[in-house]
Amino acid sequence: xxxxxxxxxxxxxxxxxxxxxxxxxxxxxxxxxxxxxxxxxxxxxxxxxxxxxxxxxxxxxxxxxxxxxxxxxxxxxxxxxxxxxxxxxxxxxxxxxxxxxxxxxxxxxxxxxxxxxxxxxxxxxxxxxxxxxxxxxxxxxxxxxxxxxxxxxxxxxxxxxxxxxxxxxxxxxxxxxxxxxxxxxxx
Amino acid sequence: xxxxxxxxxxxxxxxxxxxxxxxxxxxxxxxxxxxxxxxxxxxxxxxxxxxxxxxxxxxxxxxxxxxxxxxxxxxxxxxxxxxxxxxxxxxxxxxxxxxxxxxxxxxxxxxxxxxxxxxxxxxxxxxxxxxxxxxxxxxxxxxxxxxxxxxxxxxxxxxxxxxxxxxxxxxxxxxxxxxxxxxxxxxxxxxxxxxxxxxxxxxxxxxxxxxxxxxxxxxxxxxxxxxxxxxxxxxxxxxxxxxxxxxxxxxxxxxxxxxxxxxxxxxxxxxxxxxxxxxxxxxxxxxxxxxxxxxxxxxxxxxxxxxxxxxxxxxxxxxxxxxxxxxxxxxxxxxxxxxxxxxxxxxxxx
Numbered sequence: 001x002x003x004x005x006x007x008x009x010x011x012x013x014x015x016x017x018x019x020x021x022x023x024x025x026x027x028x029x030x031x032x033x034x035x036x037x038x039x040x041x042x043x044x045x046x047x048x049x050x051x052x053x054x055x056x057x058x059x060x061x062x063x064x065x066x067x068x069x070x071x072x073x074x075x076x077x078x079x080x081x082x083x084x085x086x087x088x089x090x091x092x093x094x095x096x097x098x099x100x101x102x103x104x105x106x107x108x109x110x111x112x113x114x115x116x117x118x119x120x121x122x123x124x125x126x127x128x129x130x131x132x133x134x135x136x137x138x139x140x141x142x143x144x145x146x147x148x149x150x151x152x153x154x155x156x157x158x159x160x161x162x163x164x165x166x167x168x169x170x171x172x173x174x175x176x177x178x179x180x181x182x183x184x185x186x187x
Numbered sequence: 188x189x190x191x192x193x194x195x196x197x198x199x200x201x202x203x204x205x206x207x208x209x210x211x212x213x214x215x216x217x218x219x220x221x222x223x224x225x226x227x228x229x230x231x232x233x234x235x236x237x238x239x240x241x242x243x244x245x246x247x248x249x250x251x252x253x254x255x256x257x258x259x260x261x262x263x264x265x266x267x268x269x270x271x272x273x274x275x276x277x278x279x280x281x282x283x284x285x286x287x288x289x290x291x292x293x294x295x296x297x298x299x300x301x302x303x304x305x306x307x308x309x310x311x312x313x314x315x316x317x318x319x320x321x322x323x324x325x326x327x328x329x330x331x332x333x334x335x336x337x338x339x340x341x342x343x344x345x346x347x348x349x350x351x352x353x354x355x356x357x358x359x360x361x362x363x364x365x366x367x368x369x370x371x372x373x374x375x376x377x378x379x380x381x382x383x384x385x386x387x388x389x390x391x392x393x394x395x396x397x398x399x400x401x402x403x404x405x406x407x408x409x410x411x412x413x414x415x416x417x418x419x420x421x422x423x424x425x426x427x428x429x430x431x432x433x434x435x436x437x438x439x440x441x442x443x444x445x446x447x448x449x450x451x452x453x454x455x456x457x458x459x460x461x462x463x464x465x466x467x468x469x470x471x472x473x474x475x476x477x478x479x480x481x482x483x484x485x486x487x488x489x490x491x492x493x494x495x496x497x498x499x500x501x502x503x504x505x506x507x508x509x510x511x512x513x514x515x516x517x518x519x520x521x522x523x524x525x526x527x528x529x530x531x532x533x534x535x536x537x
Contacts, residue, residue, distance in 0.1 A: 020511075020516060021512070021516050021520075022512070023394075026497070026500070026501055029500045029501060030496060030497065030500045032500075033230045033496065033499060033500040034230075034496065036229070036230050036231070036232055037226075037229040037230060039232055040232075041229075041232055041233060041234050042232050042233065043233050043234045045234070045237070
């Protein structure tokens, strides 16, 4: 009875002399391995070369500033609510007179922490943010010796100030714009 | 007092030459470990070691230093003397063989004619056979002294394998000796320089010799003695640090030496081109000796590459396959080759 037509007749003849001496098969195998010597190598020499990320890659977070260097985040807490891993905590504070150059709106995040060990890098915080404040980058969390050092604060995440470090600021802005463009392409 | 009249210059010359040859064998073996990893990587579509030094060229040094700094462990239930003797013997016998190989033609230096061969013994090839067979004692003694079942199993495998393949190797060599009529390696090379390379006269003999050389060196597909997955490393399971390094290193020196022997026996040794009289170039003797030595090294390197190439192509034989191949295929083939050679020589002489 034939159930499928994928059945193959197996050759069960005893080995002939050439097969018993293994040499033809060995030479054939050596031909194959020799051809592999000249094939393109699959290796990526890591620190010098990196694998290109997928356009939707989600890595470490950054907190955005506007063109005048004011922080965008208003500590509304939507990201913390959206976060399925409950990795985000923050303390809100009121902007005092004279701090207008630091924070864009009258409320800001005095403390903003993401626990990178809890974070699952789903990107829901980025989607939830109404203030254009949080973005995910193409960086991995580097290895470290203590759990404490995986809790990233504002000092680790807020992008450089446009006046103090204009180059790094434009670079960060560029990355954010790229990410926005990619996100709109996806939709 | 005539008996004591030693030619000190000759002694010095030979001592220096021995030092040079041993250094070269060690350096070549060192870089063979690097070559092995590179060849393995290329065959598997990888790049291989490339971090230590330019192009990864310092990798063997790093490996050596690593071996050196590993903890030295001698099992309490082992026989200490034999445990240390094993790897030393493996290393010594591996180095001994280089004595009779002609590395090049005569050179003239400081007004002396120097033969680029440590000892042109008239039974050279028998000496090689003797020393190579001694090499298995290193493995057997080491495996026995380890007092470990897996080690012992590996040692037994190595011993029976070498006995089986030595026979076929010897038989294939007899056919060669019928042609050359000499056991001296220097003499064989001279004959090949003037006439044909022995490979063209003895292709089947060479093939048998090659397969047996693989088996004698314990190289894949014949590395049953150290089968990692069945014998957890075989005869060197219990070894660590530099003693393990000695075993591993001896394997590479053996490979180097057997490549040199094959090049000498079948591929004209330091003869540069087959069917061609190099004296027609009219170069000085020293330059010819240098070119000849270089040609020999090129041949050796090709053989070493073949050793590695085969290793990364073929999986290990099963033990019954190994014995069948040795006793039922290679020995009859070698006998057949011997008889045909004898018949042809007899026919040509008539």
